[in-house]
Each structure stands twice: as structure tokens, then as C-alpha cells.
Amino acid sequence: MRHLRALDARFFARVASAHPMLPWLTGAAVMGLSGNRGARRAALRATGSLALASAAVNIASSHRLLPRPTTRALPSGHAAAVAAFTTAATLESPRLGAVLLPLATAVTAFRARTGAPSTGDVLAGVALGIGIAAATCRWWPLHVDEPADAARPNVPVPALPAGLGLIAVVNSDAGGDTPAEAELRILLPMTDIRLCESGVDLHLVLDRAAKDVLAHGGALGVVGGDGTVNAAAVRATESGLPLAVFPGGTLNHFAADLGLATLKATADAVEAGCGGAVDLGRVTTEGSADGDSSTYFLNTFSIGVYPELVRAREAREAHLGKWPALAVGLFRVLADGTPRKVTIDGRHRRLWLLFAGNSRYDPPGFAPSYRRSLNDGLLDIRAVDGSHPFARTRLIMAFLTGTLARSRVYQATTVTRLRIDGVGEEGDYTRDGEVSPAADTLLLDKSVRALTVYLPPPQ
Numbered sequence: 317m318r319h320l321r322a323l324d325a326r327f328f329a330r331v332a333s334a335h336p337m338l339p340w341l342t343g344a345a346v347m348g349l350s351g352n353r354g355a356r357r358a359a360l361r362a363t364g365s366l367a368l369a370s371a372a373v374n375i376a377s378s379h380r381l382l383p384r385p386t387t388r389a390l391p392s393g394h395a396a397a398v399a400a401f402t403t404a405a406t407l408e409s410p411r412l413g414a415v416l417l418p419l420a421t422a423v424t425a426f427r428a429r430t431g432a433p434s435t436g437d438v439l440a441g442v443a444l445g446i447g448i449a450a451a452t453c454r455w456w457p458l459h460v461d462e463p464a465d466a467a468r469p470n471v472p473v474p475a476l477p478a479g480l481g482l483i484a485v486v487n488s489d490a491g492g493d494t495p496a497e498a499e500l501r502i503l504l505p506m507t508d509i510r511l512c513e514s515g516v517d518l519h520l521v522l523d524r525a526a527k528d529v530l531a532h533g534g535a536l537g538v539v540g541g542d543g544t545v546n547a548a549a550v551r552a553t554e555s556g557l558p559l560a561v562f563p564g565g566t567l568n569h570f571a572a573d574l575g576l577a578t579l580k581a582t583a584d585a586v587e588a589g590c591g592g593a594v595d596l597g598r599v600t601t602e603g604s605a606d607g608d609s610s611t612y613f614l615n616t617f618s619i620g621v622y623p624e625l626v627r628a629r630e631a632r633e634a635h636l637g638k639w640p641a642l643a644v645g646l647f648r649v650l651a652d653g654t655p656r657k658v659t660i661d662g663r664h665r666r667l668w669l670l671f672a673g674n675s676r677y678d679p680p681g682f683a684p685s686y687r688r689s690l691n692d693g694l695l696d697i698r699a700v701d702g703s704h705p706f707a708r709t710r711l712i713m714a715f716l717t718g719t720l721a722r723s724r725v726y727q728a729t730t731v732t733r734l735r736i737d738g739v740g741e742e743g744d745y746t747r748d749g750e751v752s753p754a755a756d757t758l759l760l761d762k763s764v765r766a767l768t769v770y771l772p773p774p775q
Contacts (some may be wrong), residue, residue: 341363343401345359347362354408359410361404361407373441373444391440392438395445396425398442401420402449407458419453463576473770474558474571476535476589482506482508482560488511489512496562501755521535530555539562539564540564542749557768561576576772591768593765594676596763599759600758615673617672618672620653621650623651625645629641660734672745674762684696697728700725734761736759740757
């Protein structure tokens with residue numbers, strides 16, 4: 317027992333005496349390389365919280381702020397780093413927290429017991445670290461890894477064992493890294509897979525597939541990103557067909573909100589026959605040379621600098637994380653862009669950007685990321701007003717300080733219909749990542765529960 321106690325003491329002494337940053341940064345690297353989205357978010361939040369806690373301890377212990385000697389407790393840098401890292405990781409992933417909390421508690425308790433630093437210093441460090449990790453939620457809201465709600469359709473979607481009756485169009489230009497066609501043949505071997513090669517008109521392939529499904533029964537499937545899924549959704553809606561969305565593109569926001577993160581998840585839904593009805597956002601053009609026409613968006617519509625902002629964020633997101641990348645991208649696009657003059661529901665406006673989401677998006681701040689519902693009948697409208705003095709500077713400061721919701725520059729609301737005049741004079745608009753020429757007048761509204769899709773089976 318004496319040897320075991322000595323080994324135990326040496327182990328905790330070695331862990332406790334290590335540099336506060338090193339073991340936790342190693343843990344963050346492991347989480348980041350795991351391939352799990354929740355673990356990656358936990359690693360980013362934990363690393364950021366650890367850095368903030370270390371900086372706060374250095375400031376608090378500076379001789380310029382506290383006289384020496386002092387009897388006040390100084391936060392322990394080691395304890396603050398451990399508490400910040402563990403709390404932040406637990407906020408994003410409770411499962412990771414269950415692993416980290418015992419180790420963090422043991423390390424912190426050992427340092428408090430040894431008296432170097434004092435117990436008061438350790439407790440002050442723990443309180444500081446927890447507070448900083450919790451405060452990060454103000455700037456970087458927690459993500460909810462749950463499928464959005466969707467109403468059950470009046471007519472059940474057909475269950476297609478092994479994919480029998482499913483015609484799936486695979487867009488080879490979608491940009492995904494996974495050989496989707498080969499994987500789909502393994503998951504659903506009876507599926508009629510139609511590959512749309514580079515240079516082939518995707519719309520013609522989808523039209524033919526929809527006609528064949530109508531003739532023989534079954535369902536329409538699509539493998540690709542949001543732009544490809546948008547094209548398939550239009551055909552499915554117009555034909556009254558259920559749509560199976562297989563994530564196979566560079567960006568798969570719609571599939572993610574449906575809870576379909578992998579091809580296997582969609583294959584399971586197709587075989588189980590689980591479905592629901594979702595809203596579509598609708599854009600109706602007036603005053604164009606070809607007359608009035610309507611098209612749809614599954615995720616987002618935007619004018620102004622929002623498309624450039626999304627591209628700037630995504631180019632840096634893998635290295636910096638979503639919110640730091642958004643901050644850098646915001647500086648970049650605002651430095652180079654100019655406000656656009658449009659008329660919104662009869663009111664003249666100068667806007668840096670106008671965003672419309674198909675259903676309400678979370679978080680409620682500046683960067684819409686995911687939806688809790690896909691059938692609420694609402695358009696999520698977010699705008700940045702360019703008419704206020706120093707609008708760019710005020711927007712940046714509000715974003716960095718977490719006060720965006722109270723800024724007069726930033727405006728957010730939900731509507732069921734919106735009229736935009738003067739768009740054609742300023743250029744194009746973007747829907748689901750695809751750029752379209754703008755007519756003089758655009759009408760935005762909803763086609764409520766218009767699209768029937770396959771959904772994950774209930775857990």
C-alpha cells in the first residue's frame with residue numbers, strides 16, 4: 317500500500333506540475349482529429365476558453381493591478397486552465413465531460429491539498445475558469461445536434477426495402493469527398509442509380525427521373541449538396557413525390573437539419589418508410605424580361621455582402637472555428653463592400669445585407685447555423701442597416717462584445733411575406749448558395765409543408 321500511495325502521489329504530482337496548457341492542448345488535438353463534429357466543437361471551445369482563462373490569470377496577477385505583498389487570493393493559473401477547458405468541453409459534449417471531470421477534479425484537488433498554490437488560489441482559479449467557459453456561450457452559442465421538427469404528411473412515404481422503387485440521381489460535380497455512388501449501391505442495392513456526369517444537364521436528368529418515378533411508383537432520391545438538392549426538391553414538389561436527401565456535397569445544410577448526416581442515415585429512413593413535410597421558401601420575380609416566375613429555396617436567400625461573408629467564413633472555419641472565422645470574414649467583406657439601396661415593403665433602405673431563412677434559424681445572433689423546425693411557416697429576416705453613422709464600426713463592436721441583438725445597426729424579425737423593390741438595379745441574389753439574376757421586384761413568402769421528405773426513424 318505504501319508503494320501504491322507513493323505511485324499515486326508521483327502520478328498526480330507529475331500531472332499537476334505540468335505546464336497548464338500542454339496536456340489540455342494535447343487533449344484538444346485528439347478531440348479535433350476524432351472526426352466527430354461534437355468533439356471538434358468541444359475542442360475549439362475548450363481551447364479558446366483555456367486561452368482566455370490563462371490571459372485573465374496573467375492580468376489578475378500582474379503587479380500593476382494588485383499591490384505586493386497582498387493577502388488576497390490570486391487565481392491559480394493551472395486551476396483556471398483546467399476548469400475552463402473541462403467546463404467548455406462539457407458544455408459541447410457531456411460525454412466528453414464525463415471523462416474529463418474526474419481527471420480535472422483529481423488534479424485540482426491534489427494542488428489544493430499540497431498547498432502550492434493555496435487552497436484559496438485554487439478555488440479562485442476554478443471559479444474564474446468556469447465563469448470564462450460559460451461566458452463563451454454569449455459569443456458562440458451552443459449547437460443543438462438534433463433533427464429539426466417536421467410535420468408528418470397526410471400520405472405516408474413508401475418503405476422501400478433495399479431501395480426497390482427508388483430512383484436516385486447522383487451529381488458527380490457536387491464536391492463531396494465520399495464516393496457516394498459506390499456506397500449507395502452497398503446500402504441500397506436495388507436502387508436505380510443515375511449518375512449525372514460532368515457537363516450533363518442536371519435538370520434534364522432530374523426531370524427524367526421524376527417522370528419515371530411517377531410512371532412506376534416509388535420515390536425520388538438525390539445525392540449532392542444544397543444546390544443539387546434544391547433542384548431535386550423543385551421536381552419532387554411539382555410532381556408530388558417524396559424526396560430522399562442523401563448528403564453528398566461540399567455543404568449539406570438541409571440534410572443536416574433533417575438529421576441526415578450520412579448516406580446510411582437516409583438509407584435507413586428509406587427502408588423504414590419514415591417521412592415528414594417541410595416548408596419551402598419561395599422567390600417570385602416581377603418585372604423581368606421573361607415575365608413573372610417563382611422558384612424555391614430550402615435554406616437561405618440573401619442580397620448584399622452575405623454571400624461573400626459566408627465564403628470568407630467557410631474558408632477559415634476549419635482552422636479558426638465558426639465564430640472566430642466569422643469575425644475575420646466580417647472585417648474583410650465590410651472593408652471592401654458598400655451598402656445596397658433597396659425598398660423593403662415600401663420603405664427605402666441602405667443595407668449591407670439582407671438575409672431570409674426558410675424557417676427560424678438559431679442562434680439568434682449574426683450567424684444563422686441551424687433550425688429547430690422546418691415547418692413553422694415563417695421567414696427569418698436579418699438585416700444590417702448601412703444608413704447609421706459609423707455602421708460598420710458599430711456592427712463590428714456589437715459582434716465582438718456580444719451585444720448584437722441590442723444594436724441599432726442589426727435588425728432581426730420573422731415574417732410570412734416580404735417585398736423587395738430595386739434589387740435588379742443592384743445586381744444578383746443568392747439562394748441556397750446559387751447566384752441568380754435579380755428582377756426589379758422580388759416577393760418572398762412560404763410554400764407551407766409543400767415538400768415531403770424522408771426523415772430519420774424515431775429513436
